[in-house]
Amino acid sequence: MTETAPSGPSGRTAGGPVVVRTPAELRRALAGAGRVGLVPTMGALHGGHRSLMRLAREQADSVVVSVFVNPLQFGPNEDLDRYPRDLPGDTALCGEEDVDVVFAPEAATMYPLPQMVTVDAGAMGERLEGASRPGHFTGVLTVVTKLFNLVRPDFAVFGAKDAQQIALVRRLVADLNLPVEIVGAPTLRDPDGLASSSRNVFLDTAQRTSALALSRALRAGAEAAPAGAEAVREAARAVLDEAAGATPPVELDYLALVDPATFADAPADHRGEAVLAVAARVGTTRLIDNVSVTLAERDPR
Numbered sequence: 001m002t003e004t005a006p007s008g009p010s011g012r013t014a015g016g017p018v019v020v021r022t023p024a025e026l027r028r029a030l031a032g033a034g035r036v037g038l039v040p041t042m043g044a045l046h047g048g049h050r051s052l053m054r055l056a057r058e059q060a061d062s063v064v065v066s067v068f069v070n071p072l073q074f075g076p077n078e079d080l081d082r083y084p085r086d087l088p089g090d091t092a093l094c095g096e097e098d099v100d101v102v103f104a105p106e107a108a109t110m111y112p113l114p115q116m117v118t119v120d121a122g123a124m125g126e127r128l129e130g131a132s133r134p135g136h137f138t139g140v141l142t143v144v145t146k147l148f149n150l151v152r153p154d155f156a157v158f159g160a161k162d163a164q165q166i167a168l169v170r171r172l173v174a175d176l177n178l179p180v181e182i183v184g185a186p187t188l189r190d191p192d193g194l195a196s197s198s199r200n201v202f203l204d205t206a207q208r209t210s211a212l213a214l215s216r217a218l219r220a221g222a223e224a225a226p227a228g229a230e231a232v233r234e235a236a237r238a239v240l241d242e243a244a245g246a247t248p249p250v251e252l253d254y255l256a257l258v259d260p261a262t263f264a265d266a267p268a269d270h271r272g273e274a275v276l277a278v279a280a281r282v283g284t285t286r287l288i289d290n291v292s293v294t295l296a297e298r299d300p301r
């Protein structure tokens with residue numbers, strides 16, 4: 001927001017975004033905010049998040065970034081407690097991206113009661129990430145619905161890095177008639193090909209080198225697309241098989257080529273768009289990545 005703009009959030013200083021912790025503060029900050037764009041995040045912000053904020057900035061009078069490590073989407077043995085948190089650093093980064101409001105609620109503010117009513121993600125929510133992390137997408141869709149109701153954005157930006165998540169959020173909005181537009185942002189990668197992620201800070205140099213096998217496998221798979229679905233899977237699998245023997249090893253959770261509408265496995269004769277998705281552990285860090293591939297229509301001749 002420029003100072004001369006006709007509308008914008010109240011309370012913002014030249015020094016950076018307004019940081020609000022409660023729904024009441026949020027409503028006050030968003031009085032007269034005009035067209036609102038929301039970027040939901042779990043914080044520990046990096047270049048990938050920046051790219052989402054820039055997309056939002058292009059289309060919004062007011063950009064809201066939510067920073068909330070959502071306990072509902074973590075399983076009992078997952079990394080909720082050690083997930084990186086840095087609200088001062090996140091606020092500074094948001095200032096650099098001309099964000100208007102940072103909404104950083106406490107868990108007790110978002111969940112004052114044990115959550116009884118939740119948003120069920122359905123069959124798509126039980127595949128891939130949902131199979132490895134039972135209940136994960138119910139947690140995601142529930143908090144996204146709450147954030148939409150609290151912020152009331154005109155649009156919200158999500159990254160293709162979490163392909164299954166954005167597909168499910170699109171279905172959430174369609175199936176429940178939520179009055180918000182979903183904007184997708186491409187995956188930002190570091191120069192070596194690793195997809196930017198808050199969890200990358202946990203990787204030491206050797207682990208990071210091993211982790212490059214994920215993006216390498218996806219590239220190999222995408223290059224095999226002209227030869228069909230099975231060739232895509234095999235090319236990616238070959239890279240990951242080799243990485244399983246590296247030091248430190250890449251421990252594969254899943255590699256899948258799926259239909260982007262359902263996240264069910266793409267059959268061998270699948271044509272058109274598909275998502276090649278991978279999840280693996282390097283040391284104690286779980287990483288995910290994906291690419292879109294186009295499986296050509298068979299030549300009718």
Ligand code: AMP
Pocket residue numbers: 040041042043047048049051052157158159160161162185186187188189195196197198
């Ligand atoms: P997170 O903080 O990991 O929950 O991510 C918040 C949002 O940023 C989600 O919509 C993610 O898909 C998106 N995001 C995370 N990493 C990247 C990346 N490398 N490129 C693009 N978007 C990303």
